[in-house]
Amino acid sequence: DSGVTQTPKHLITATGQRVTLRCSPRSGDLSVYWYQQSLDQGLQFLIQYYNGEERAKGNILERFSAQQFPDLHSELNLSSLELGDSALYFCASSVGAGAAEQFFGPGTRLTVL
Amino acid sequence: AQSVTQPDIHITVSEGASLELRCNYSYGATPYLFWYVQSPGQGLQLLLKYFSGDTLVQGIKGFEAEFKRSQSSFNLRKPSVHWSDAAEYFCAVGAQDSGYALNFGKGTSLLVTP
Numbered sequence: 001d002s003g004v005t006q007t008p009k010h011l012i013t014a015t016g017q018r019v020t021l022r023c024s025p026r027s028g029d030l031s032v033y034w035y036q037q038s039l040d041q042g043l044q045f046l047i048q049y050y051n052g053e054e055r056a057k058g059n060i061l062e063r064f065s066a067q068q069f070p071d072l073h074s075e076l077n078l079s080s081l082e083l084g085d086s087a088l089y090f091c092a093s094s095v096g097a098g099a100a101e102q103f104f105g106p107g108t109r110l111t112v113l
Numbered sequence: 114a115q116s117v118t119q120p121d122i123h124i125t126v127s128e129g130a131s132l133e134l135r136c137n138y139s140y141g142a143t144p145y146l147f148w149y150v151q152s153p154g155q156g157l158q159l160l161l162k163y164f165s166g167d168t169l170v171q172g173i174k175g176f177e178a179e180f181k182r183s184q185s186s187f188n189l190r191k192p193s194v195h196w197s198d199a200a201e202y203f204c205a206v207g208a209q210d211s212g213y214a215l216n217f218g219k220g221t222s223l224l225v226t227p
Contacts (some may be wrong), residue, residue: 043217056212
């Protein structure tokens with residue numbers, strides 16, 4: 001158990017819908033990273049937050065957004081969902097914003113029908 | 114462009130045999146290197162990391178990796194594989210100029226035969 005929690009574990013929804021994925025980092029970690037894992041793209045970095053502020057952006061679509069709250073939990077919002085958004089979404093946390101190991105949550109499996 | 118390459122998509126080894134999984138990277142800045150393992154239906158578990166110092170690093174579950182700057186490689190090794198090592202292995206690289214977000218290789222799937 002990494003100490004990073006993600007809810008829900010599974011999510012099934014329809015095209016055009018909007019969903020919210022939630023992540024709670026390890027106690028004491030200030031950074032949260034979101035990654036997407038799909039069969040064709042592999043593991044891709046989406047976005048990073050550090051202590052409530054957006055820190056870095058990767059291959060995140062405009063339909064996707066995220067935020068980190070004062071209690072440091074983070075939410076990833078996916079809207080206007082398409083079939084291709086079906087993937088495993090991971091959250092990871094680290095103690096700081098610099099070079100540090102990232103601890104991954106169990107992931108949320110999103111299926112868009 | 115920054116990239117991480119794991120040349121072997123699948124590897125099969127016999128239980129008790131040695132293992133080496135290859136990882137090559139292309140980065141302008143000094144990279145921070147990681148190996149993660151993912152069992153079916155599970156999240157990613159960190160096996161080991163290299164930030165600086167001794168180029169041979171020890172990790173969990175008996176794994177080790179060697180950083181070779183001249184070859185831009187960070188290969189993962191284990192002297193004797195156990196059936197429970199069957200999983201997907203990912204090499205990942207982070208760098209300051211990309212905010213330390215991890216850039217992952219495509220992964221190597223390890224099958225262990227009796």
